[in-house]
Amino acid sequence: MDSGNGTLVKISHVHKYYTRGGETVDVLKDLSLEIPQGDFLALMGPSGSGKTTLLNLIGGLDRPSEGTVEVAGHRIERASARELARWRTRYIGFVFQFYNLIPVLTAERNVELPLLLTRLSRAERRKRVAIALDVVGLADRARHYPRQLSGGQEQRVGIARAIVSDPALLLCDEPTGDLDRKSADEILALLKALNEEHGKTIVIVTHDPEAAARARRTLHLNKGSLAEEVAA
Numbered sequence: 455m456d457s458g459n460g461t462l463v464k465i466s467h468v469h470k471y472y473t474r475g476g477e478t479v480d481v482l483k484d485l486s487l488e489i490p491q492g493d494f495l496a497l498m499g500p501s502g503s504g505k506t507t508l509l510n511l512i513g514g515l516d517r518p519s520e521g522t523v524e525v526a527g528h529r530i531e532r533a534s535a536r537e538l539a540r541w542r543t544r545y546i547g548f549v550f551q552f553y554n555l556i557p558v559l560t561a562e563r564n565v566e567l568p569l570l571l572t573r574l575s576r577a578e579r580r581k582r583v584a585i586a587l588d589v590v591g592l593a594d595r596a597r598h599y600p601r602q603l604s605g606g607q608e609q610r611v612g613i614a615r616a617i618v619s620d621p622a623l624l625l626c627d628e629p630t631g632d633l634d635r636k637s638a639d640e641i642l643a644l645l646k647a648l649n650e651e652h653g654k655t656i657v658i659v660t661h662d663p664e665a666a667a668r669a670r671r672t673l674h675l676n677k678g679s680l681a682e683e684v685a686a
Contacts, residue, residue, distance in 0.1 A: 462622060462655050463489035463512055468521035470507055470678075481507045482518075483678040491622075494649040494656045496666035499675035505659040506627055508675065512657065513546050513625045514538040526622050543571045547616030551628040553608045555600045555615075562587065562596040565614045572619070586614040589652070590644060606637030613644060617654070624648065626658040630665055642668045 470482040482504045497505045510516040514530045523531045569579045590610040630638035648654040666672045674681045
């Protein structure tokens, strides 16, 4: 799965820019980064610093203007849209700030969605969904709809959906940004357990110093460049 040295993500000399009205807007500038398997990395920085863009590049949702992005041994900047869709199903789990649950589906059906892109049988999908909901502590809420859950519970469903396919990497974009402190701390504890007890590699974009404190290390982005690293 990796490149042989324990490195799960390798970003080399990535430059990302957009052209607007003839003007070039730099988002990431000659950025290089390695993330080892089992890491829990927090990305911090002001709005517009390129944090979410970097997360999207790692997850294959965007492509660099220049440079290379290798994840789990795959050069994803070269892949077609169809190849990327299959690759993400296998290797990447996404956790979003606003949960992105489908209101008319129960918790278990929301969690099952990524598995519909696989060849798993219905029985195997149900088994995996039950395991994922149990891991996040929501086995007893499987048939509840999002409107019947608290914000923290909705985010737990979102995390269950992210881990149901047993991905190598979890990418979390402000996962506690819409939660109160108590719920946020519970979600952070869950992510830490997924890292330490289940071996998940996690990258979290956050403005919350308490969220960053749960990570193994923190990198700061400033105007598209990695500015400093602070030991967690």
